[in-house]
Amino acid sequence: MRKLLPVFLILIFTSTFIGCDKEKVNDLNKTQKITLKLWHIWAQKSQDNNSIIIEDVINKWNKDNPNVQIEVESVESEKYKTKLKTASATNELPDIFYSWGGGFSEPMIDSGRVLALNKFLDKDIINKLNDNMLDNVTSKNKVYGLPLTFSVGTFYLNEKLFNEANIKIPNNYEELLEAVKAFRNRGITPLLVGEQDKWTGMLYYDILALREGGIEQCKKALSSSDNSNLYLKTAQRLKRLVDLGAFDEFSLKAMRDESELLFKQGKVPMYYTGNWLAGEIQADNSPIKDKVIVKAFPLINKGSEGEDEFLGGAADFMMVNSETKYKKEAVKALEYLCKNISDRYYEFGSGLPAWKYTGDETNVNKLSKQLRNLTASGKYLLYWDIYLGEEKGNKHKELVYKLFQKKISPEEFANEMKNLEEKH
Structure with a gap:
């Protein structure tokens, strides 16, 4: 027994130390700091309040979650599309990334680059979302993202300019043409577009197409079934606006942020763009605060x-x-960021809430509330560049750009759009 005792003691001590080492390892795991890399498109802090909102929400997360830190990289929208596409192709995506839904994200989802979130999302999270918020990011019953906001194409009108000129606010296309002529006669540019950012002009074409044919006819046309000549009719309507001088030479040659200043300064009466502009219109230092509907x-x-x-x-x-x-950690951060950014965007005026808003409505931007009431029973068609996906979407934007520049006829435009669908 004497010979066996030392061995027995050695085993006890060894087991004790091994146990201590395991506890230390577990403690280290519990306190291990990780960094999640995140990419988004809001790069211009001095010009884009959305970037400030996102920065605030991320800073709050980092403060409350010292062991899971988020590191951000931001790139302007059009450059970001190229960056994201390249990163997906080379398997170099960050842990979390912004993306558009619909046809744009479809190739990344199909390639397996995007995490399916179903097993990470409980019913409590799903119940916090407004209806149909996951439709554009669901494939084969799997959910591949969470929404930041709800975007709506928005027609802004400077009531002050209309009243001063005694011009009727238009309710239909013919009245829009009359308003364009009336403002032109007074030396005022009627409509705004920063067409060097080609998506800005695309919005005008796409909303005219929606008004011409409705959602179902637009979807048929975009699926190679343009039996009603929707492309041609819409191109003719846009051409008529251009020919009447609805847009000035500057905004046709300027970037969106450059031309947008004209509307923000109260020099242009009408502007069709996204609801993300409402916050800047109603900012305390805005020259057009409370003058726009x-x-x-x-x-x-x-x-x-x-x-x-x-x-x-x-x-x-x-x-x-x-x-x-870090899948679980990334999804947890995703939920926090998307819900809080949705709330803040709605309050500021950068978008309608994708998540059920439970805050104080008195904090919400006046134009956001107007738009929410206006769209209470709304039906939606995605912006065409997102609906079509990047390659066809870019071609569509380029064709609309040529319409604005009068480098293509409506007939040529329609044929090119039909060929675009037939080739893919």
């Missing part, structure tokens, strides 16, 4: 049919890289 884009016919149809929908999402080492 939002309404449905003018109808083609004088009746009310189609007034509840809008461009937009849940288009802005955050997604998780399927190859991240």
Whole structure:
């Protein structure tokens, strides 16, 4: 027994030390700090209040979660698309990344680059979302992202300019043409577009197409079934606006942020863009605060049919890289960021809430509330560049750009759009 005792003691001590080492390892795991890399498109802090909101929400997360820190990289929208596409192709996506839904994100989802979130999301999270917010990011019953906001194409009108000129606010296309002529006669540029950012002009074409044919006819045309000549009719309507001088030479040659200053300074009466502009319009230092209203884009016919149809929908999402080492942590951060950014965007005026808003409505931007009431029973068609996906979407934007520049006829435009669908 004497010979066995030392061995027995050695085993006891060894086991004790091994146990201590395991506890230390577990303690280290519990306190291990990780960094999640996140990419988004809001890069201009001095010009884009959305970036400030996102920064605030991320800073709050980092403060409350010292062991899971988020590190941000931001790139302007059009450059970001190239960066994201390249990173997906080379399997170099960050842990969390912004992406558009619909046809844009489809190739990344199909390639397996995006994490399916189903097993990470409980019913409590799903119940916090407004209805249909996941439609544009669901494939084969799997959810691949969470929404940041709800985007709506918005028609802004400077009531002060209309009243001063004694011009009727248009409710249909013919009245829109009359308003364009009336403002032109007074030496005022009627409509704004920063067409060097080609998506800005695309919005005008797409809303005119929606007014011309409605959601279902637009979808048929975009699926190679343009039997009603929707492309041609819409191109002719846009050409008429351009020919009447609805847009000035500067805004046709300027970037969106450059030309947008004209509307913000109260020099242009009408502007069709996204609801993300409402916050800047109603900012305390805005020259046009409380002078602007939002309404449905003018109808083609004088009746009310189609007034509840809008461009937009849940288009802005955050997604998780399927190859991240920290899936649970990334999804938890995703939930926090998307819900809080949705609330803050709604309050400021950068978008309608994708998540059920439980805050104080007195904190909400006046134009956001107007738009929420206007779209209460709304039906939505995604912006065409997102609906079509990047390659076809870019071609569509380029063709609309040529219409604005008068480098292509409506007939040529329609044929190119039909060829675009037939080739893919």
